[in-house]
Amino acid sequence: MPATPAWPPRSAPRLFVETALGGGVAVPVDGNGAHYLISVMRVREGDTVLLFDGQSGEWAATAEQVRKRDLVLRCVQQTKPAETVPDFWLCAAPIKKGRIDLVAEKACELGVAKLVPVLTERSVVDKVNLDRLHAHLVEAAEQCGRTALPELAPMIPLARLLADWPAERTLFFADELGGAPMRDAFTAAPGPAALLIGPEGGFTTAERDLIRAAPQARAISLGPRILRAETAAIAATACWMAANGDWTSCETK
Amino acid sequence: MPATPAWPPRSAPRLFVETALGGGVAVPVDGNGAHYLISVMRVREGDTVLLFDGQSGEWAATAEQVRKRDLVLRCVQQTKPAETVPDFWLCAAPIKKGRIDLVAEKACELGVAKLVPVLTERSVVDKVNLDRLHAHLVEAAEQCGRTALPELAPMIPLARLLADWPAERTLFFADELGGAPMRDAFTAAPGPAALLIGPEGGFTTAERDLIRAAPQARAISLGPRILRAETAAIAATACWMAANGDWTSCETK
Incomplete structure (x- = not known):
């Protein structure tokens, strides 16, 4: 038969x-x-x-x-059934068109729950096309098997993001001046988290001070080479998913 | 003054x-x-x-x-001084133009020592333009501060790659049928390593059996979502670098 x-x-x-x-x-x-x-x-x-x-x-x-x-x-x-993705936000300064689209696509594939465009002082790009980003999230979700899109927040200035930061959410940020190795930083802080990635030119000194002053902030190091902004976003998100997210199960589909 | x-x-x-x-x-x-x-x-x-x-x-x-x-x-x-990068090879099936270029660019930024295009049965693309990949490696090296390019190997059929596999080099591969969580697999095998990523359509059953038969092979899981081939390559490389590479220092530049 x-x-x-x-x-x-x-x-x-x-x-x-x-x-x-x-x-x-x-x-x-x-x-x-x-x-x-x-x-x-x-x-x-x-x-x-x-x-x-x-x-x-x-x-x-x-x-x-x-x-x-x-x-x-x-x-x-x-x-x-409706899926649950890990409680992880990617807060990223907008960068030029092709590269921010890539960040949206990869954020969806990697399992990010919420994507937050953040306006910083050195942002070369100061607008985001939310419709275009939404389209990239839809396409990535169709491809990767997610049953829901990541939430896409409107762009928010950095100071405002930090002022309203939720008490229980760890804020990992890639500090050019150095930080803890990701494997240590992520393991030390399980639970709701976010990753904050600056624009190509990095954060200003004043911005870095502001971020560091947030009690939930944890500086991480992305290694000795200078990563493009979108590489930093994708690499650190992947590392968080592997350490604290849902990449720890033994079965893939 | x-x-x-x-x-x-x-x-x-x-x-x-x-x-x-x-x-x-x-x-x-x-x-x-x-x-x-x-x-x-x-x-x-x-x-x-x-x-x-x-x-x-x-x-x-x-x-x-x-x-x-x-x-x-x-x-x-x-x-x-001349730099030393971690002893990590990325062996990846060629995929369509823009996406293989992205893999080359990110491999260089992330600190890969050698990039090896691998021909597999389901490879839709069966040629690689090594000159174009070289140009992407150069541009990425200029941008990220590397003092040397990753070695770029000519394309090699999968069976040949496995037949000549160096005894001391762990071969991590993303197995659709499941594998160990990366954080465990990488920690358990420090030392020279390589990551093998298949084409968009994945490995055939015969290919998977051939890979699994290699004594150095270790199946890893990339989580519950279906990652595009280039996302898998970039994400797993980043995770290896964070676990076993040179992203463990506290100072970035």
Whole structure:
């Protein structure tokens, strides 16, 4: 007897939708999502698509009315519960377009719960396009299997971020003047955490003093080479996930 | 009394050159290097430029004959000895252009000693442009302060890589079916190491069996989300550097 093929198929496309999902719910899709499913992934009626809405886990849905520019999907079965990601925020000064997009994409893949753009004195870029960053978070979440997007906060000036800093959240920051090795710093402070990364030109002396004055601040060292801002963000996030996050289980999917 | 300005100035441009450096050596520069110094960084006669050749550490040099498309620099003083980076190789299946370039750039910044492109069965890309990768390594080394480039090996088929694997070098590989948490795996195996990362589609079952059969192989887990190939390469390299590399000192520059 031949084995029953796995369902949903491993190759099923994944799509983030704004519709609240649930058993039997019809999900109309148009725009970019429809283009991706119909023209890129060649979804036909009866095919399976995996959907997530950021709240309801992941659902397998069947394509019902596939037209040229839109289609309807019907939720059949929940395939993953709503996930919990580690309680880790990435607070990063905006940097130029391609590189901040990379930070957003990698933050989502690595499992960051919240991305906070932070305005600093040496920020060369003083605006962020939240819609573009959101699009990168969506694409990364579709690819990496997350069932929810990282929260994307509006940009906040550094002083304001620090003034309102939650008492119980450790604030790791990469201090050019030196800090504890990450492996020690992370192990010493389990629990809710955030990583603060400056712009390409680093923090000013006044900013560094302000950060260091926060009781939750812990200076970390990122080694002897000068890392680009986005490399620092990605590398330190990965190290925190491996030390304190959910990369400590023995099974991957 | 005013403080003597720091020399060489922190903002001095850095350039990789093929000329062997030493006290008093004249270094002619043309092509892209000259364009960068003259047109982008606006170097004038008498200005200081930092040079490295991959062998002789870093040297401060003075611009002597600045013309439209070429200039001569004269080495004045060694500013850094030849560096030693941790004994860590990154063996990665080639992936599409922008993403393999990113892996090369980040490998250099993170402190990788050798980058080895590895041909696997599911490699969508079966060629690498070593000249282009070399250019990315040079640019990253100029930016991050390394005095030598990572060694760039020609592409090698996976079976051949494994057949000639050095007895004393641990081979960490990201196994989709699960492996030890990185923090445990890295701590348990100090000493020379390498990380093997497959292509976007992962290793085949036969390849995974071949890797697991190598006595130096250690399967690691990269957590519950599906990382893109370049994210896996960058994240695991960062974690190794933080655990076993030279990111454990308390001083950064």
